[in-house]
Amino acid sequence: MSDKSSIKRLLSKAEQLVERGVDKRIRIAVTGLSGAGKTAFITSFMNQLLHIVDNDQLPFLRAAKEGRILATKVSSYDELHIPEFKYKQSLDAIFGAQPxxxxxxxxxxxxxxxxxxxxxxxxxxxxxxxxxxxxxxxxYPGEWLLDLPLLRLSFKDWSMQCRELLEQSGDVLESSWREQSAQMIYQKPLPDEEVAEVSSAYKSFIKQHFSQQQTYNLLQPGRFILPGELSGAPVLDFFPVLDIDILSSDWSSLSEESLIRTLEKRFNYYKKQIVEPFFKEYFEKVDRQILLVDCLEVLNNGYQNYRNMQFTLSELLKSFHYGHSNWLKRMFSPSIDKLLIAATKADHVPPEQHRDLESFLQKMLQDSRNDIQYEGIELETLAISAIKVTEAVMAEHQGQKLMCVKGVELSSGEEIINYPGKLSSQALSKDAWQEQQYDFVDFAIPGNLTSSILPHIRMDKVLQFLIGDKFR
Ligand SMILES: Nc1nc2c(ncn2[C@@H]2O[C@H](COP(=O)(O)OP(=O)(O)OP(=O)(O)O)[C@@H](O)[C@H]2O)c(=O)[nH]1
Ligand SMILES: [Mg+2]
Incomplete structure (x- = not known):
């Protein structure tokens, strides 16, 4: 072999090694409750990158600004058992004749x-x-995310938590589940059909309770709300026990067939066979995370909703708690090094108030943010809109000239100018909440989107934060 050809071979080997070292893979977890905007976000995320060559909407994505991002394509992946995200279907809906x-x-x-x-x-x-x-x-459906905190709870803990949540919410809802469950004899067996019947009454109860009081944490298990392929399976036939005498008694001597042990077994099976594999598969290898929060829903619905959302998101973030001592870390060892907390749908808010929106979200999650930063995770809060469907306009509102937003109202299909109210940059007391009146309305996708690149607010900052450092 000549010297020349061995040098050539060595160089090519070195190139391959460098290539392997330089080529990178990154997994991003998009986290958010139902309706927070995950699907709209992923659609816009892909859309911005797939148009990278002619996209001049990304000034804050440094590598793009430097002209170093050459092209993006959707590629096929090895995990063939996971269906592909329906990007084209989402775009067809957005750009269709009736958007x-x-x-x-x-x-x-x-x-x-x-x-x-x-x-x-x-x-x-x-x-x-x-x-x-x-x-x-x-x-994935946001409802399933609410199962994450379940992993830390036993059936007894979960039942106790449901009991407390109902007490705190001043629950007065009459339901057939309440009546049925109060009459159950938990120490004795109950035929499967009857367990299924009470469980179905429980499912209706939590949905109704949520629509009245936004008790997110009662919307568990997530598959009760959205069963997917588990529809009708017996693993979804259980419910919490509220009777304090039963909850404080020792169950170890009860027969395996007793109702209480049956409910406990199904709860444990649900955790082990449904929740754990789901989070293991999708969250174990996560490098970066974005938490999407619909603050506008919270602002429209007042103090109790604020507290409920704050509790739910803090519990979720606790589950993702990134330090060594954490149970999730031990179980799944995710290696998240950056977390972006984003207030979504910022196009509902006039631009001059975006800072206040960010500040509102920061205050809402203050304790969780502190814990996460303590673990050395890089954290940022941003007000964003994945798909911007409004324009900022100056208009008269109750005799004052104010910055408002103009867009097509979803419910009426009419163009409207809306002033949603003045956001407070400070945390509000319960009384102050009562005085605040917000009026956020849902906006439709307008029929006049001219470009195939989706308009957005701060998606370039999102991209820079989540992936910008990888283009070295
Ligand atoms: N104005 C505006 N509305 C948005 C934006 N993103 C989402 N929305 C609204 O929020 C709704 C819910 O958004 P999705 O993306 O479906 O929310 P999701 O988190 O995927 O919800 P699930 O699939 O139910 O878990 C949309 O149908 C829109 O009405 C945005 O950037 N701007
Ligand atoms: Mg979705």
């Missing part, structure tokens, strides 16, 4: 994007000019 928001999600799906870029690092550049970044991103 619509993408539908609410009923199952899991995944998108994989491959981005080709020019390497910046001088040393690496000598060996290789270009590299690839692969991004995995998962979409």
């Amino acid at each position: 619509k928001w993408p539908a609410s999600t009923t199952g899991v799906s995944q998108a994989q994007l491959d981005i080709r870029y020019t390497i910046k690092n001088e040393w690496l550049q000598k060996l290789q000019k270009h590299s690839h970044l692969t991004i995995d991103i998962i979409d």
Whole structure:
């Protein structure tokens, strides 16, 4: 073998090694309750990157500004058992003859994007000019997220928590579940059909309770609200026990067939066979996370909703708690190093109030943010809109000239100018909440979107935060 050809072979080997070292893969978890805007976010995220060559809407994504992002494509992935995210279907809905928001999600799906870029690092550049970044991103129904805190609870703990939540919410809802469950003899067996019947009454109860009092944490288990492929399976036939005498008694001597042990077994089976594999599969390998929060829903619905949402999101973030001592870390070892907390649908708020929206969200999650930062996770809060469907306009509102938003109202289909109210940058007391009146309305996708690149607010900052550092 000549010296020349062995040097050539060595160089090519080195190139391959560098390529392997430089090519990167990143998994992003999009987290948010139902309706927070996950599907709209993933659609816009993909859309911005797939149009990278002609997208001049991304000034804050540094690598794009430097002209180093060359192209993006949707690539096929190895995890063939996961359905593909329906990007085209979402875009068809948005750009269709009668534009619509993408539908609410009923199952899991995944998108994989491959981005080709020019390497910046001088040393690496000598060996290789270009590299690839692969991004995995998962979409799922928000309802299922509420199961995450269940993993930490026993059936008794969960029942106790439901009892407390109902007490705190001053629950007065009459329901057949209440009546039926009060008459149960938990120490004795109950035929499966009857367990299924009471369980079905419980499912109706939590949905009704939620629509009246926004008790997110009662919306558990998530598959009770949205069963997916588990519809009709016996694993979904259980309910919490509220009777304090039963809850404080010892169950160990009760027969395996007793109602209480049956409910406990199903709860444990649900955790082990449904919840744990779901989070293991989708959250174990997560590198970066974005938590989407619909603050406008909270602001419209007042103090109790604020407290409920604050509790629910803090519990969720506790589950993702990133430090060594955490149970989830021990179980799934996620290696999240960056978390973005985003107030979604910021196009409902005049731009001059976006800072206040960010500040509102920061205050709402103050304690969780503090804990997460203590663990050394990089954290940012932003007000964003994945798909901006309004314009800021100056208009008269109750005799004053104010910055408002103009768009097509979803319910009427009419163009309206809306002043949603003045957001407070301070945390509000219970009494102050009572005085605040907010009027956020839902907006439709307008029929006049001229470009195939979706208009947005701060998606470039989102991209820079989540993936910007990978284009080295
Ligand atoms: N104005 C505005 N509305 C938005 C935006 N993103 C989402 N929305 C609204 O919020 C609704 C819910 O958004 P989705 O993306 O479906 O929410 P999701 O988190 O995927 O909800 P699930 O699939 O039910 O878990 C949409 O139908 C829109 O009405 C946005 O950027 N701007
Ligand atoms: Mg969705």
